[in-house]
Structure formats: structure tokens, C-alpha cells
Amino acid sequence: DSGVTQTPKHLITATGQRVTLRCSPRSGDLSVYWYQQSLDQGLQFLIQYYNGEERAKGNILERFSAQQFPDLHSELNLSSLELGDSALYFCASSPTEGREETQYFGPGTRLLVL
Amino acid sequence: GEDVEQSLFLSVREGDSSVINCTYTDSSSTYLYWYKQEPGAGLQLLTYIFSNMDMKQDQRLTVLLNKKDKHLSLRIADTQTGDSAIYFCAEGRRSQGNLIFGKGTKLSVKP
Numbered sequence: 207d208s209g210v211t212q213t214p215k216h217l218i219t220a221t222g223q224r225v226t227l228r229c230s231p232r233s234g235d236l237s238v239y240w241y242q243q244s245l246d247q248g249l250q251f252l253i254q255y256y257n258g259e260e261r262a263k264g265n266i267l268e269r270f271s272a273q274q275f276p277d278l279h280s281e282l283n284l285s286s287l288e289l290g291d292s293a294l295y296f297c298a299s300s301p302t303e304g305r306e307e308t309q310y311f312g313p314g315t316r317l318l319v320l
Numbered sequence: 321g322e323d324v325e326q327s328l329f330l331s332v333r334e335g336d337s338s339v340i341n342c343t344y345t346d347s348s349s350t351y352l353y354w355y356k357q358e359p360g361a362g363l364q365l366l367t368y369i370f371s372n373m374d375m376k377q378d379q380r381l382t383v384l385l386n387k388k389d390k391h392l393s394l395r396i397a398d399t400q401t402g403d404s405a406i407y408f409c410a411e412g413r414r415s416q417g418n419l420i421f422g423k424g425t426k427l428s429v430k431p
Binding site: 208237239241248249251254256261262264296298300303304305306307308309310311312313314 | 350351353355361362363364365368408412413414415416417418419420421422423424
């Protein structure tokens with residue numbers, strides 16, 4: 207157990223809908239990262255938050271957004287969902303801003319868009 | 321091309337050694353990681369090596385780093401059926417916080 211928790215474990219929804227994925231980092235970790243794992247693209251970095259502020263952006267679509275709350279948990283919001291958004295979404299955390307730090311991953315949320 | 325490259329499949333017999341290879345492109349990478357993903361599960365950190373090291377051993381796992389060739393390998397001694405999983409190589413760069421992952425190597429262990 208990495209100490210990173212994610213809910214829900216599975217999510218099934220329809221195209222055009224909006225969902226929210228939740229992540230709680232390891233105790234004491236200030237950075238949260240979101241990654242998307244799909245069959246064709248592999249593991250892609252989406253976005254990083256550090257202590258409540260957006261720190262870095264990767265291949266995140268404009269339909270997606272995230273935030274980190276004062277208690278350091280993070281939510282990833284996916285809207286206007288398309289079939290191609292079906293993937294496994296991972297959250298990871300690290301102690302500080304992330305450079306040269308090990309990241310610990312949660313169990314992931316499996317999203318299926320029908 | 322890919323920033324981090326791995327072969328997609330490896331099949332070994334139980335009890336043999338497995339060697340999973342990875343090449344990366346950024347010479348400024350400071351840490352290199354191996355993660356394991358079992359079917360339907362998340363990413364488990366297996367081990368990592370700092371870029372100023374050549375080798376790291378941790379029980380059945382041996383990581384070798386050739387910084388000149390930007391080549392990383394993971395050797396699993398006495399491979400067991402429970403080692404069947406996808407193994408991801410990832411690099412951590414000094415310039416950014418996120419990790420850059422390879423596509424993963426699927427290890428199949430035959431009894």
C-alpha cells in the first residue's frame with residue numbers, strides 16, 4: 207500500500223457527461239500528480255499541483271481540469287467526455303515540489319465512457 | 321520517437337533470470353525508476369537508481385545503469401510466476417517534476 211488513495215475505483219458513464227476523480231496523497235506529501243494510462247498512449251502526465259497551486263501541465267485537454275484543496279486532496283474533473291477518454295487515471299504524490307523526488311502512485315480510477 | 325523506450329514483451333521460464341531493458345534520452349535525468357503493474361492494479365514502485373550510480377541491488381532485483389549509453393536494465397533473479405506483470409521504466413528529470421514513462425514491458429513467466 208503506497209498510502210495514496212483514489213476514489214472511485216471504477217466509473218462508467220456516457221459520452222458528453224462530466225465526472226470527478228478524487229485523490230488523497232500520502233500523509234505529509236505536498237505535490238499531487240495526475241497521469242492517464244491508455245492502451246495507445248501509455249502513461250501520460252496530465253498535471254501537477256504543489257501545495258494548492260498548479261505547478262506543471264502536461265498533455266491535459268482543455269475539457270479536463272484539476273484542483274488541490276487546503277487539506278491537499280486533489281480532484282480531476284473531466285467534462286464533455288468522449289469515448290477516447292476511457293482510460294486508467296492515476297494519482298501520485300511526492301513530498302515537495304517533485305524534482306528529483308520519488309513518486310508514489312495510487313491504485314487508479316478506471317473510467318469507461320460508453 | 322519515444323523519450324523512454326522498452327521492448328514490449330519478455331517471456332521466461334520460472335527459476336530463470338529476467339532482464340528488462342530500457343533506454344532514455346535526457347542526459348540530465350537524475351533518478352531512474354522501475355515500477356511494476358500487476359493486472360488490474362496500480363503502479364508499485366520497485367526500485368530506483370540515482371544517476372551517479374552504476375548498479376543497485378535489492379534482494380532479487382539488480383538495476384544496472386550505463387549513463388554513457390543512456391541504458392537502464394532491471395534483472396530479476398529466480399523469476400517466479402508472481403513476477404508476471406508489466407514493468408515500467410521511468411526517468412525523473414532535473415528540469416521537471418513529472419516522470420517520463422516507457423510503454424512498459426510485459427513479463428510472462430512460464431512454469
